[in-house]
Amino acid sequence: MKFHLAINLERLDASLDMKAVRDHTLEMVQMAEAAGFEIAWAAEHHALEMTIAPNPFQILTWWGEHTKTIRLGVGVANAAYWHPIKLAGEAAMLDLLSDGRLEFGIGSGAYQREFDRMMPGLDQRDSWQYMQESLPVVQKLWAGDYAHEGTYWQFPTATSCPKPVQDEVPIWVAARAPITFDYAVEHGCDIMSWPLTMPFSEAEAYRARLDDAIAKNGGRYDGRWALMRHTAVYDTEEDRSGAMSSLRRVLGQFGNLMMKRGEVVNGFPDPVPLEEMEGNARVDPEMLEENLMFGSPEVVVEKLAKYQKLGVDAFIYYASMGMDMDQQKRSLQLFIDKVMPAFAQKELAHAG
Template sequence: MKFQLAINLERIDDSLDMNDVARHTLEMVQIAEEGGFDIVWSAEHHALEMTIAPNPLQILTWWAKETSNIRLGTAVATAAYWHPINLAGEAAFVDLISGGRLEFGIGSGAYQREFDRMKPGLKQSDAWRYMQEMLPVIRALWQGDVAHDGEFWQFPTATSVPKPVQDNVPVWVSARSPITYDYAMRERCHVNCWPLTRPFAEAELYKQQLDEAIAKADNGWIPRFALMRHACLYDNDADRQEALDAIRRLLSQFENLFRNSGDVVNGFPASIPLDELAGREQYDPEMLEENLMFGSPDTVIQKLKRYQALGVNEYIYYASMGLNHKAQQRSLRMFCKEVMPEFR
C-alpha cells in the first residue's frame, strides 16, 4: 500500500495567524516526505478560510521548492473555473520546476456557494460536463498544437507552454458516481474517492463501481485506486477527545457549505448545530471514530488492512480537520513511525 497526504491551509476562526498556518502546512508536507509518503495533494477552493487554496498549482510550486522527492498533486483543479490553455500551461510549469513530480487531478468542484461566485449560473450537479470536456483538451495541449470547438470552450490552434517534463503525466479523477468512474476508465485515469464520514460499506460501493467501469471500458487499463479518510492517531483519552471535538466542529461548518444553508462571514462558515440536522447520526462520536482513520496505531493498521483487502491500494491521509498544529504533527509522525512500516 502507498500513502498520500491531503493537507490544506486552514483556519476555523481568526485566532490563528496566517504565517503560522503557512509554516505548519509546509512542515506537514516535509514530515510526510521524510516519512515516505508518495504524494501530497493540494485542493482548490475560493473565499473559504477552512480551505485556503485559491490556486492549487501555486501551492504546489511553493511545496516543490521546499521538497525533493514527494510527488505533487492537485486534488482537484476545478475544471469550470479554468480555461484549458491556462490550466495546461500552469500544470506543465509545476512539472517543469519540480523535476517531473506532477500528479494532475481534475474534478467537478464541491460547493454551490463557490459556483455562485466563480461560475454564476452553473449548478454544481452539472459541473461534471466541464470536467469531461476539459481533460482531453489538456492532454492534447500537452502534446502540441490543437484547436478546440467545444460546448464550453472554443479557441484556434494553440499549445501548452511550457510542456510537461514527464512524457505521460499521471491523471487522477475524483469519483463517487458511476458516470465518473466510467469516464475515468475510458480516459485511462487513476481514481481517488472520499466516503466522507460514511461507513465501510460506502468504500465497498465505490470499489464495485470501479470494477464495473473497468469491465465496461474493456481497454486494458488498471488504475491506481486511492481512498481518503480524515486521520488522527492518539494513544490517550485526552487526545482522543480533542480529535473528536475538532472533527465535529469542522463538520458543522462543512454541512453549512455542503447544504448551502448558512452564513459565511469574512470567509468563515457559521457552524450548524449538528443536533439540528437530519441524519445527525452521521456525526455521532463513536460512529466517527469507527468510520474515520482515528485511533491507536494498532487500530489504524487493522482499518487499513481491511481497505487493502477490499482492493484499495493507496490511502490518502486527510490531515486537515481543525485540530491544533502540534496534535496534527504528532499524529502524522506517529503514523509514519508506527503504521507505515506494517505495509512495506
C-alpha cells in the same frame, strides 16, 4: 499500499496566524516525504478560510522548492473554473519547476455555494461535463498545437507553454458517481475517491462501481485507485477527545456549505448547530470514530488492512479537519512510527 498526504491551509477563526498555518503545511509535507509518502495533495477552493486554496499550483510549487522526492498532486482542479489553455500551462509549469513531479488531478467541484460565486448559473451536479471536455483538451495542448471548438470553450490554434517535463503526466480523476468511474476507466485515468464521513460500506460501493466500469471496458484497467479519509492517530484520551471535538466543530461548518444553511462571514462559515444534525452518522462521535481513520495505531492498522483487502492502491491521509497544529504533527508522527511499518512488513512478506 502506498501512502499519500492531503493537507489544507485551514483557519477556523481569525485567531490563527496565516504565516504559521502556511509553514505548518510545509512541515507536514516534509515529515511525509522523510517517511516515504508517495504524493502530497493540495486542493482548490475559493473564499473559504477552512480550505484556503485559490490555486493549488502555487502551494505545490512552494512545497516542491522545499522537497526533493515527494510527488506533487493537484487534488483537484475544478475544471469549470479554468480555461484549458491556462490550466495546461499552469500544470506544465509546476511539472517543469519540480523536475517532473506533477500528478495532475481534475474534478467537478464540491460546494454549490462556491459555484454560485465562481460560475453563476451552473449547477454543481452538471459540472462533470466541463471536466470531460477539459481534460482531453489539456492533454492535446501539452502535446502541441491544437484548436478547439467545443461546448464550453472555443479557441484557435494554441499550445501549452511550457510543456510538461514528463513524457506522460499521471492523470487523476475525482470520482464518486458511476458516470465518472466509467469515464476514468475508459480513458486510463487514476482515480481518487473520498467517502466523506460515511461507513466502510461506502468505500465498498465505490469498489463495486470501479469493478463495473472495468467490466464495461472489457476488463482492461491499469490505473491506480486511491481512497481518502480524515485521519487522527492518538495514544492518549486527551488527543482522542481533542480530535473528535475538532472534527465535530468543522462538520458543523461543512454542514453550512453542503446544506446552504447559515452565513459565511469574511470567509468563515457559521456552524450549523450539531443538535440539528443529531442522529446523522456525520456527527455522531461513535459513528465518526468507527467510519474515519481515527484510533490508536493498532486500530488504524486494522482499518487500513480492510482498505488494502478491498483493493485500494493508495491511502490518502487527510490531515487538518480542525485539529490544532501540534496535534496534527503528533498524529502524523504516530502514523509514521507505528502504522506504516506494519504495511512495509506486509509488502516485504508478499515480495518474498
